[in-house]
Amino acid sequence: MAEADILSHIETALSGTIQEQHSSHGNDTIVIDRDDLPTVLSQLKEHPDFAFNLLLDITGVDFFGKEPRFEVVYHLYSLTHNHRLRVKVRLTEESAQLPSAASVWKSADWLEREVWDMFGIKFTDHPDLRRILMYEEFRGHPLRKDYPVNKRQPLVEERDPITNPWHKG
């Protein structure tokens, strides 16, 4: 399927949910609203014309100083049709949360944990949202642009596994 085709096809299939679409540097992009995310994502995965069965990546971008501040970017790939799509959701700083895609793709579980860890963007119905790369006591979210690159973190105490065992969060 040619690139222009996908975008227009998606436009028709998911009309009303797409706020913006463009194609640059060989990447097709649609921008959707947070509330439409679960339906759009499951449509993109289930619809036989799209069949985006591989969720390649979820990441965030912090446009500090602009509004809306955050973009959450999903990169999808279809093994059957060999095409890619980028889905973006824009979020303001005040309501930096969106629904989880963990029920659609299992890979979303860890990816969303990383976005939460790095950007502080919450995934509301995520099954197990906790930090993944940083430790539990870490303060702040390091990939936000207002997190100073040379900031020091307070020393944390050794965790006593008896009184505070590892699986008791």
Add this chain to the structure above:
Amino acid sequence: MDFVTFFALAIPLVVIAIMVIAHPSPVYSALFLVLTLFLLAVYFLFLDAHMVAALQIIVYAGAIMVLFLFVIMLLNLQSDTQPTPSRGLGRAAIIGGVILVAELGLLLQRSSSEQAESALPENFGTVEALGSQLFTTYLLPFEITGILLLVAVVGAVVLAKR
């Protein structure tokens, strides 16, 4: 077996046997029991029971006690924290023990006039002697032992698999 060897073996045997039942930790109890069994094996050697001595170590010390140790570890039986038994039972045990030892003392006095030991046959205690008797005179018990062991396997598997 002369008196020196006898006492050199008997006294540690008794002391260690007492430790088996006196030590609070089951692991140590089991190890004392292994030691008791080992000393008994040595004792058997002095009684010209070479094969039995080897068996004592292979079967008792090497297999049965390993099983004991296994269970102690698997069940995490540490120290004996249970309350001491009722006083009556404790007293009964001690009184019973004293009576038994006293009886034995009496026996010792009486038996001073026992008859002399029979002469030992040529190959007494050897594997050959034991084997030829075991597989002729005692063949039936031997086969029954096999069935008993089979029952034990089946029983143990049924129980442990529940």
Add this chain to the structure above:
Amino acid sequence: MAEAAAPLLGAQKDVAEHDPTSEIMELQMGPSHPATHGTIKLNLTLDGEKILNCDVEIGYLHRGFEKMCEQRTWNHCIPYTDRLNYASPLINNVAFAITAEQLLDVEVPERCQYIRVIMSEISRITDHLTCLGMAATEAGAISVGFYLMEARETLYDLVTAVTGARLTVSYARVGGVMHDLPHDFAERVRTAFTDMRRILSDCDKLLSKNRIFIDRMSGVGAISPEDAISYGLTGPLLRATGVPYDVRKAQPYSGYDRFEFDIPTGTQGDNYDRFSVRFEEIRQSMRIIEQALNGIPSGPIRIDDPQITLPEKKQVYGNIEGLMNHFKLVIEGVKIPPGEAFLSVEGANGELGFYLVSDGSGRPYRVRVRPPCFFGMAALGEMLRGCLISDIITTFGMVNMIGGECDR
């Protein structure tokens, strides 16, 4: 390590922890464990030898790669990418450079594309050899591990001859590569490959046909193709399940469509398939390299654009324009127009993607790596459920987690 205290969690675990009658044992495997190379921690819940649950904890090697890159010019990021998958640094270099070039909308000269392909494939082989060698060593076949390391060393010699370093190669640049190949490179590759083929056939006999090894690997850590796709697995892990997905074929980059090669696939998705797929990929990579060496054209190795690549040293010392271009490129970096691009290449462990956002300054606004083994680690817990303790080692080895890449 403060991280050692990190906890964890999953509230949904129903194991009654302080129940003294429970026969369930909890065990923390890693970060300081001989088999968890790459520093991870597995929180195991065991029933005897059997794994009831396995909670994977990563992050012990997190160094803020993405944050660091945002502080540097585009070309300064290249050395950081070396440290991602340090077993195949050249692929990371190339992936970053290609993505940046995509943002610039430029195409590198043909010779440069060939060089990138050759070096990427050499890196892929070293990565696979490392993975297989470590897997063999951890399975107890230490000698086979050494043989594979020996094969890897011959390739590292080649890499050193081209880039000057074994691991920290920093070879690719936005718009080209750093040096041309040495004049006798093709010759050396052929000698090295003769050795490699001998060693590989030795290892084939010693390991891949060894009954104990086959029994340990097959049927272990298996995952269905559906689950593999859902977990985002790519590369050998996905191909082992029978899905013939390879970025080099699906969306060719850097001229991969010029070469003939097969995509080995497995059927069961278990560790033995992963092992065999990697083994076969080594042979395919050698095939690609041989084709590339035969067909490599002469010509420039980088784009001749002073806005993108450094001018010749003669220019820098000889005229003011060259000097200024050099100065501006070094101090301010390549000015990449605002925009964003996501491009992935076939890394040794799977699809390695870079998502770059530029704001038009000389530095990247956002650098995001899609690390292939991150997804493998996410699936590890599920692969291991119901397996034995020994299977952790083989499965973890076959997922081939590289700490630098997974934790960034």
Add this chain to the structure above:
Amino acid sequence: MIDFLITFSLTLLMVLMVLNLGGLLLWVERKGSAVLQDRIGANRAAVFGKLPFNLGIVNTLVADPIKLFTKEDFVPQGADKLLHTLAPAIGLVPLLVTFIVIPFGDVLIIGGREITLQAANLNIGILYVLAMVSLSVYGVVLGGWASNNRWALLGGIRGSAQMISYEIPLGLALIGVVLAFGSLDLQEITRAQGALIGGWIPAWGIVYQPVAFLIFLAAGIAESKRIPFDLPEAESELISGYFTEYSGSKQAMFMLGDFVEAIIVAGLITTLFFGGWQVPFLLRDGFHFPWGGTLALPSLLVTLLQVGAFTLKVLFFCWLQIMIRWTLPRFRYDQLISLGWKILLPLALANVMLTALIILLFE
């Protein structure tokens, strides 16, 4: 008195031989693996600097104990201190005393006195070996348990399950040999192997009992916990298994125990399957070749030849075990158990019954 002195020196010789062979094996293992893997191997302990010949053996034998003995002795918190200290000794001592029943020569005639070159001539020789080997399992179990460490506990339990599982095939393989030679006495068995079958083939145990040999080799390696059976101490899985919490000389005892076990296995293979100290065609008065020639030798030389043959055979089987260790990958626990119980045990039983049947039919 002189008898006691002879016995004492023979026993001392055997114990020292085992200890030294243990050290030697450590060096052979390092250098042997290095040869196998295209490496140089241990070369740092060089007393004389860069001589063209590196006295590797001497250096390893001296430097290694010094290193291990001067390490810090460590007992983890919460461990059972007494058992933690005792466990290595419990594991090692039964093994050290096992080797004394293995005959290393026929007789040495000095000053008209005939000395049997076997420290302890027990009429239940094989059973003694089994008994002692079955005792050594306590070292593993207690070491693993007393450390109060989960890895050690896992290693200890794996180790004991493995050792008891392979003790049965080990014992059954020996029964085949006992059937063939009709004796438990190792010296007698060795002497019986001096005969010739059809005038040409030495009547070694391997000829009568090839299956038992393979079973014994496998079970023996499993008893000594070496690759491919090194699950209880598998470094990449259980760190160091039951001796994770051991350091210094106590850890050295566990390592030495494994080597001693390997030596015992080699010694038993030699004695039971490869003629012990027998040299083909060599009788007490010299060679009697089957093609008719004879070569008379002084009795001292004969004895020396026999002892030399025994030593070489033992070394060869030690080396064989080391080569196996560096070639094969490790078993998994379930493979190990099913190999022991479902393959080796039935095979060994079948071998015993078949041997008995053949004896019945042909004798």
Add this chain to the structure above:
Amino acid sequence: MVPISYHLILSGILFTIGVTGVLLRRNIIIIFMAIELMLNAVNLSFVALARHFGNMDGQIIVFFVMSVAAAEVAVGLAIILLVFRGRETVNADELNLMRW
């Protein structure tokens, strides 16, 4: 030579220690071990008597005692495992139910 009565008395003492252990200890595993001690005391007298009468029968009986002990331990310990797997205690006094 040590008269036979010495062996028998030693056997008796060991047996008494075993009985005392059964009566005094509440830990079921230790009770079990005390029983093993009693069995061994009996074995001792068998072996001693065999020696005394120069007759191998005593030693053969010991063979069978050991086999029976092995079977008994396998089943007995399996019962103990079964009963105590779900419980925190190994106290014999608390085992007054004929069900579990």
Add this chain to the structure above:
Amino acid sequence: MDQYVPVLIALILGGVVALVMTFASTLLGVKTHSAVKDEPFECGNPPSGSAWGRFSVKFYLAAILFIVFDVEVVFLYPWAVVFRQLGLFGFMAMLLFVLVLVVGLVYEVKKGGLEST
């Protein structure tokens, strides 16, 4: 009894070796303590409590088989030694015994007593 004298000597020698080796490090090695160092090793984490907890009984089943077959092995030894005297009769007796025990082995294997998963 004399034949066991070397065993006694070897036990004493072995005991001395073991004694020396057990305490060599205690005497010669340095000693430094710290709270973290004295912890049992659990891969760099603070240990999750004492290792002495209940453990899976699966291991017990292999041990039961062991004890039964150990008894069989010790019965086989005297049999093997006197086999030539016993002849066919002895062979049949042992065959029966072995078959009975093999039934036990087959039963346990069928029941999954040796499965570790």
